[in-house]
Amino acid sequence: MLTIDLTGNTALVVGGSRGIGAGIVVTLARAGAHVVFTHTGRHPARVDELLSAVRSAGGTVEAVAAEATAEAEMTACVEALVAARGQLDILVHNAGRNQARPVETMTLDSWHDALDCNLTSAYISVRAAMPHMLAARRGRIILIGSSAFYNGGGGALDYAAAKSGLVGMMTYLAREYSRKGILTNVIHPGAIETDLLKERYGEPEQRAALVAQMPVGRLGVPEDIAGLTAFLASPLGDFICGQSILVDGGRTLYR
Numbered sequence: 001m002l003t004i005d006l007t008g009n010t011a012l013v014v015g016g017s018r019g020i021g022a023g024i025v026v027t028l029a030r031a032g033a034h035v036v037f038t039h040t041g042r043h044p045a046r047v048d049e050l051l052s053a054v055r056s057a058g059g060t061v062e063a064v065a066a067e068a069t070a071e072a073e074m075t076a077c078v079e080a081l082v083a084a085r086g087q088l089d090i091l092v093h094n095a096g097r098n099q100a101r102p103v104e105t106m107t108l109d110s111w112h113d114a115l116d117c118n119l120t121s122a123y124i125s126v127r128a129a130m131p132h133m134l135a136a137r138r139g140r141i142i143l144i145g146s147s148a149f150y151n152g153g154g155g156a157l158d159y160a161a162a163k164s165g166l167v168g169m170m171t172y173l174a175r176e177y178s179r180k181g182i183l184t185n186v187i188h189p190g191a192i193e194t195d196l197l198k199e200r201y202g203e204p205e206q207r208a209a210l211v212a213q214m215p216v217g218r219l220g221v222p223e224d225i226a227g228l229t230a231f232l233a234s235p236l237g238d239f240i241c242g243q244s245i246l247v248d249g250g251r252t253l254y255r
């Protein structure tokens with residue numbers, strides 16, 4: 001039987017307490033990885049719930065409160081992880097936030113906030129992880145982008161710009177670091193059922209309209225993103241790098 005086996009791997013999921021990140025934590029742990037995930041500290045009950053769920057299913061997992069935009073906190077998190085585990089094999093950068101609003105209502109401060117949360121945070125994660133992956137000549141970096149990169153959706157200029165920036169980051173990393181054993185890809189989710197989606201499509205009629213746009217006939221769930229993440233992190237992904245992959249039930253291109 002073909003399985004995804006991440007036994008012996010240590011993974012860091014940046015922004016893993018809820019939604020897509022939590023789905024990735026559960027799936028990587030189910031595949032046998034030791035998973036460390038970060039969160040803001042603002043939803044402690046969700047963190048506890050996730051830790052219990054993974055542990056009761058036999059997985060090994062740890063949570064670290066670390067702000068993804070704070071370089072010192074993230075560097076300390078990675079250093080502690082490597083000191084304890086000896087290695088960081090898989091980095092998933094999932095932290096992100098979106099506030100749909102027209103350009104006319106934006107301010108320079110709100111632009112900087114969005115870029116910090118959605119793009120600079122990814123630089124910080126990669127910067128912290130890279131020396132350890134280079135030393136091991138081995139690593140998988142998976143950035144969580146957005147279908148907004150393809151079609152300008154998501155309802156915010158800063159969000160679309162930041163998610164496009166992740167693609168530039170990924171192409172650079174694939175070009176410069178694949179030969180050094182570090183493979184990077186971006187997964188672009190579209191319309192996945194999470195708190196972030198509920199904030200934008202809270203009403204039943206908005207949700208129904210969204211489902212009607214989905215060629216596969218349903219919204220996505222975090223496990224839809226998590227499965228590909230585990231695949232790319234595993235030996236099954238050994239020949240895949242520098243890719244931007246839409247996981248959106250066909251909505252972005254075929255709605």
Ligand SMILES: NC(=O)c1ccc[n+]([C@@H]2O[C@H](COP(=O)([O-])OP(=O)(O)OC[C@H]3O[C@@H](n4cnc5c(N)ncnc54)[C@H](OP(=O)(O)O)[C@@H]3O)[C@@H](O)[C@H]2O)c1
Nearest residue numbers: 015017018019020039040068096146189191192194195196
């Ligand atoms: N849902 C979708 O349809 C969709 C579509 C396209 C792209 N995406 C992308 O997928 C990713 C996850 O989205 P989601 O829908 O799962 O969002 P979500 O439900 O709002 O969850 C966001 C997760 O990221 C963490 N996080 C956010 N900002 C952080 C920060 N500054 N520092 C540390 N942790 C932070 C949150 O931690 P706390 O629990 O501590 O707040 C939470 O675990 C995002 O990058 C988003 O842009 C989602």
